Amino acid sequence: MFKNYNVLKDVVFLEKNNELFLNLYKKLESVLSCTVKARPQDSPIWVFENQLKKSEDPKKKARSEKYSTVRQMRNILAHDEMGDDEPFTVNDDTIEFLESEIKALEEQKRALDVCVPFSRLLYATKNSLVTVIATKMLEKGITNVPILNEKKVIGMFNGKAFIHIMKSRKGVTIDEHTKMKDIKQFLYLDMNDGIRYEFVAKDTKLDILSQAFKRTNKGKIELLIVTDSGDKYEPVLGVISPHDILERG
Incomplete structure (x- = not known):
């Protein structure tokens, strides 16, 4: 032929x-x-x-x-x-x-590659002074600071916390002596008016991370918290904001 x-x-x-x-x-x-x-x-x-x-x-x-x-x-x-x-x-x-x-796809970056690692993370503990953390947030342009206990996330401090405090009828005030534990009722992860925080595994790929930041009817995710397997009871390894995806992705 x-x-x-x-x-x-x-x-x-x-x-x-x-x-x-x-x-x-x-x-x-x-x-x-x-x-x-x-x-x-x-x-x-x-x-x-x-x-x-x-x-x-x-x-x-x-x-x-x-x-x-x-x-x-x-x-x-x-x-x-x-x-x-x-x-x-x-x-x-x-x-x-x-x-x-x-x-x-196999070589795609993962959560641990693009996150702000724990070594560079601005975080607070229950004994951290609120005014000190707030000042650092302003200096560094950070909007969300996780509250940790033994490296595990127990809450989140951000501008919404101040709004909740101002709206509160419990007479809560903040001065130079106020500690995070004094306002803990305003720092829970689910108290943020449509803003959500999710835990992701350290091996989660970039495509999934990017999709996570898209607003849904459940609200907007403002920060992803990286742990070993995505369990909220595990020590935090780092955090990811939309800016981190754009900068390192």
């Missing part, structure tokens, strides 16, 4: 690409299953494709189109009912795209 051996060699190579493509697609699904939150009936690739599509970044939108293409190609190859002949052969560019996506 082929008079030129080199042409025949190229065709055989391209046909092998189809099998490689399907294997890489499965691997990409596996990698993304650890990155995106998908319902059991949804493909992680489809979910990630839609996340990229919603982005305002042109590069991410372009990636979403490539994801759509490879997803359709996979569906045709996996459910081909045309017999032994392949409906098409996957080109090298598509193989390279899958390989590069897998590599990028």
Whole structure:
């Protein structure tokens, strides 16, 4: 059929690409299953494709189109009912795209890579003076300071705490002697008028961290608190703000 051996060699190579493509697609699904939150009936690739599509970044939108293409190609190859002949052969560019996506996702930064580590964290204890911490917050431009007990988060000090104190009818005042324990009733994590704090595992990938900061009907997450496995009873390893995602991500 082929008079030129080199042409025949190229065709055989391209046909092998189809099998490689399907294997890489499965691997990409596996990698993304650890990155995106998908319902059991949804493909992680489809979910990630839609996340990229919603982005305002042109590069991410372009990636979403490539994801759509490879997803359709996979569906045709996996459910081909045309017999032994392949409906098409996957080109090298598509193989390279899958390989590069897998590599990028596997090497993606994680929570521990982008957080403000404990060694540089401004935090308070129950015996910290409120005015001292407030002054440091103003100097450093920090809006949220975790209250720790043995490195475990027991509350959060921020501007909302002052608002709650001012609105309080219990006659609470703050002076140079006031300690965090004196206003602890205003420092609980769930007392922040629509602002939320979530705990994340140190290995949580950047894509999930970025999604966490999007406002939902549950309110806005202002700070992510990093622990070993995401358990709130574990020692804090660091914190992540939206600014940290932009700066280090």
